[in-house]
Amino acid sequence: MSHHHSHSTQAVEHKPKVRAFEFSMPIDIMPHDIDYAGVVSNITYVRWLEVLRVKMIESYLSVETQLKMGISPVLLKTEIHYKKAVTFLDKLIGKMWISHATQLRWTASAEFLVNGKAVAHAEQLGIFVNLSTMRPVPIPDELMRVYREAERRLKQHLH
DSSP: OOOOOOOSSSOOOSSOOOOEEEEEEEEOOOGGGBOTTSBBOHHHHHHHHHHHHHHHHHTTSOHHHHHHHTEEEEEEEEEEEEOSOOBTTOOEEEEEEEEEEOSSEEEEEEEEEETTEEEEEEEEEEEEEETTTOOEEOOOHHHHHHHHHHHHHHHHHHO
16 A cells, blocks of 8 residues: 555545435525525535434434424534535535434534535534433434444444
């Protein structure tokens, strides 16, 4: 293996990350998503991340079920890297997966693609809270089971 340094801004990832709950969908770009420069406004990505996150988890634990359980996910941090401007006519695909989870915290990773090329990528750090106390609670078992299974498959794949 040669040790050439890559000039991309992407850090070299030595070990593959978990991609639990992986979800992908086409994203419709609306006129109100475009800013005065004729490209998708940065703030729009935050809304799209919200849509992706809700849809990604929905089939495992619906918002309705979460509310019945008295819990809700809460974001602590959103980080977005904009690589290329997106215009109204671009065919955009949004992808999201859970790349890391501990008992309390989860990391959602996302990628926005045009013609198979990443135009932006993002990471969100979050927790679940009890809605009556607003205190952190462990990630629901229903979700941790899915994450642990993805983690186990990745380890098997690496050995």
